[in-house]
Amino acid sequence: MARKLSTLDPQRLDNQICFAVYSAAHAFNRVYKPLLDRLGLTYPQYLVMLVLWERDDVPVKDIGERLFLDSGTLTPLLKRLEAAHLVKRTRSSEDERQVLIALTPQGQSLKERARSVPQSILAASACSVSELVAMKDEIVALRDRLNAVIGE
Amino acid sequence: MARKLSTLDPQRLDNQICFAVYSAAHAFNRVYKPLLDRLGLTYPQYLVMLVLWERDDVPVKDIGERLFLDSGTLTPLLKRLEAAHLVKRTRSSEDERQVLIALTPQGQSLKERARSVPQSILAASACSVSELVAMKDEIVALRDRLNAVIGE
DNA sequence: TCACATTTAATTGTTCGCAATTGAATGTAG
DNA sequence: CTACATTCAATTGCGAACAATTAAATGTGA
Incomplete structure (x- = not known):
């Protein structure tokens, strides 16, 4: 029986969305x-x-x-x-x-002095606003599904 | 001059992708x-x-x-x-x-005892594998762009 | 009213996460 | 070979993050 290809191995670090989220949070x-x-x-x-x-x-x-x-x-x-x-x-x-x-x-x-912060983050994201909004909505939806599971 | 609509206000918590990522990481x-x-x-x-x-x-x-x-x-x-x-x-x-x-x-x-963990996470995500893979790739790309900025 | 449960913050203890520093080992330029 | 810089892990100190517990205030049922 052939071994699972590593690109499909669910136990591989780089295949896990949680690590993507975890490491992105630290990068932010x-x-x-x-x-x-x-x-x-x-x-x-x-x-x-x-x-x-x-x-x-x-x-x-x-x-x-x-x-x-x-x-x-x-x-x-x-x-x-x-x-x-x-x-x-x-x-x-x-x-x-x-x-x-x-x-x-x-x-x-x-609040006034913090006004420029979101733009700086946007620039660092090197990504269009619409793409970021779409990603944000997907991530929020995922988060809410996860939180729903936690509450049993 | 009209005030910015809150759904577009970049200083609003729910409009920030970083908070989406941050809170999703905690949910995971x-x-x-x-x-x-x-x-x-x-x-x-x-x-x-x-x-x-x-x-x-x-x-x-x-x-x-x-x-x-x-x-x-x-x-x-x-x-x-x-x-x-x-x-x-x-x-x-x-x-x-x-x-x-x-x-x-x-x-x-x-490693053997941990084999079932990724499936449990997948189930909790309530989402198809292909959707998760797509999201993961987007988040990793974003993370890598952010990390590139940090290294100047 | 009285007993009991619930709600809300605070507290305690453990584990991350990182900046800054230290010290030892290694690499390099002269 | 001798200075000097660099690399690597460990350490220190601070700020999260959370489980578990505590204590006080409030709500509820008999």
């Missing part, structure tokens, strides 16, 4: 790093700021649902953003279990 | 977790094993180039695989700077 991170360094943000912190620039004064849980992250990741991250004077953390008075995250004026104004 | 990780738990591996450890199952007795640097990881990540990870009796680390006698990573018999035989 490395492209973002010098851009975000100037803003004093890490990439996950930048994601949190993107969420807050869309809507402010939201509980930690909402940010977590948006980014698929839990309090174990977000609590220390938000404390660092607070230490950097970009957000304020306050217990909700209606529901004392919740901690509401609000932008400070510095946090608000950082 | 969560799907892999129960499968790899049974093998006693984390996902990055599984990637290292995939590399070693293809070719054995290679220096740390080769594994790093394959997975885009450096010694700061790999050294402790490989020590954990050694502690789990899956690999052996030995200084090369030809070049004493290199540490060669070889599979133990347990490390070799784990």
Whole structure:
């Protein structure tokens, strides 16, 4: 019996989409790093700021649902953003279990300084916007199918 | 002047391919977790094993180039695989700077037990093989363009 | 009202991931 | 052969990421 051709071997690293996604995520991170360094943000912190620039004064849980992250990741991250004077953390008075995250004026104004980031990423992608949008939609659809499986 | 529609706003989270990739990587990780738990591996450890199952007795640097990881990540990870009796680390006698990573018999035989993993991932992806291969190729091409930019 | 479950953040401990540095081995130019 | 640079792995320090647990607040059923 002939051995499986390596280009079809499902156990081969280069045939696995998960490694493609994993390594692409790291490549994005490395492209973002010098851009975000100037803003004093890490990439996950930048994601949190993107969420807050869309809507402010939201509980930690909402940010977590948006980014698929839990309090174990977000609590220390938000404390660092607070230490950097970009957000304020306050217990909700209606529901004392919740901690509401609000932008400070510095946090608000950082949005302007971050405006050029997406274009830089687009340039580094060396790819048309329409192609990127199509890929993004496919990847999001795949992610959502995977997340559906996790919830059984 | 009209404000940009949010579906076109490049600063909007859901319009960013990097977040799609980032969140898909985490979704994959969560799907892999129960499968790899049974093998006693984390996902990055599984990637290292995939590399070693293809070719054995290679220096740390080769594994790093394959997975885009450096010694700061790999050294402790490989020590954990050694502690789990899956690999052996030995200084090369030809070049004493290199540490060669070889599979133990347990490390070799784990490949059989891991054979079903890719099918489980395929099932969770809820997607045809040809679609996945096409997506993988696109993502790899994007990753390689990003990595090309990093190297200036 | 009282007991119990649920929700929400925080905490603890382990593992990645990377920048920066170190130290030893090797390569190279003069 | 002697300086000097380069390569390679290890180390240190910091910031994610997540499982598991904790504690407080809230919701619910009897």
